[in-house]
Amino acid sequence: MRPALFEYAVAADVDQAIGLLGQFGDEAKVLAGGQSLVPMLNFRLVRPRYLIDIGRIKGLDYISLVDGGLHIGALTRQRTVERSDLVREVCPLLAEAIKHVGHQQTRNRGTVGGSLAHADPAAELPAVVTALDAKLRVKSTAGERVLQAREFFRGSLTTALRPNEILVAVEIPSWPIGTGSGFCEYSRRQGDFAIVGAAAVMQRDANGRVARVGVALIGTGDRPFDATPISTDRLIGQIPDEANCKAAAEEIGASVEPDSDIHAPADYRKHLATVLAGRALLCAAQRAVIAGRERGNGH
């Protein structure tokens, strides 16, 4: 037996899940798709006394178009997002990034909410929802809260979730169709966690100027690095080009404070942050349709 002894319950619905969490609090772990939690259980890196399986709850598996944005239920499988025409059309950044999450065998089981609540600093989805300025809806017996993605991730494997709360949905705001996006990451092997990655979204006005931009990086610290303020300062009102995207990326690279580890030294991560943020921004700029004009590059 790999995992240490625990007691297990299947929650039939959200109310039962949060009832059990209210009872057991931080002695309990929530099991969704299990693709991050089970390896840690196998290594006995986590030894919860209670495991609450939310994987059979109905009604948390959906992708809905709401006010031009997307609401995605926490138990939606990553593979379902990858195959969704709606996601490709409304949120191409998410469609592009999710292919980098593990392998198909893990995306078949892994859930969107599980990846976000696990909050691995090298995981793609936390950065994507940060760049998109998404909201995370969480629930406990005390009621619901809605948290901004940039406030949700608090450190390595640490979120703003309280011990009695579960994540029920991620709500991605409307980025008009024609918003450009780019996702770039560097990993040693396909499907591995990224050493560094960058996600960017950009909306351009009728004159081609940047109207709104969101950028977040992974692998540069203990949580996604929200480079939106830097990118906003540098690019809003500008016609984006190689020079100003690169200048923004250099400021981003200078601002991240990665640690060295066995995968890469800190200097190299800073270098990757600069290069990949620049590429993601330029890619977003090129893919963005200038409002009122035909899209030029066939994307």
Added chain:
Amino acid sequence: MDIEREVTLTVNGTSYTRVVSVRKLLCEFLRDDLDLTGTHVGCEHGVCGSCTILVDGHTARSCLMMAVQADGSEITTVEGLAKDGRLHPIQEAFWEEHGLQCGFCASGLLLTVHEFLSDRRDPSEQSIREALAGNICRCTGYQNIVKAVAKADRIWER
């Protein structure tokens, strides 16, 4: 809250009901409780792909699921591929192209390839290599595995 639960699941067309410890991994359940030792367990944390099986028609790492999570599921392991003493066309292709040496990774690869080919035809070499990225083989260097997948695409009537 339980430390044991009864599970009923279908494996390769046969229904089984067993009482299992809630912390028993699905791969251990298949190998130790059902004696289906074709599913191989390598890394035990979802990286090597050896223990890949089909759960309700989709690939999954059987070391990343508890047996209790599979309650009610339909599972296919490598033992379920051959029918009536005849190898599955994917197995036939691996045999003919020498797509395995020691064979440890083969059962997981066969099921990964099964899902990959079941909804596409004539895959490019690049897409074959991407599909195989989650299964590690330490013997072959992948050349013959890639050839075997291309051959399986040609000979599997589907």
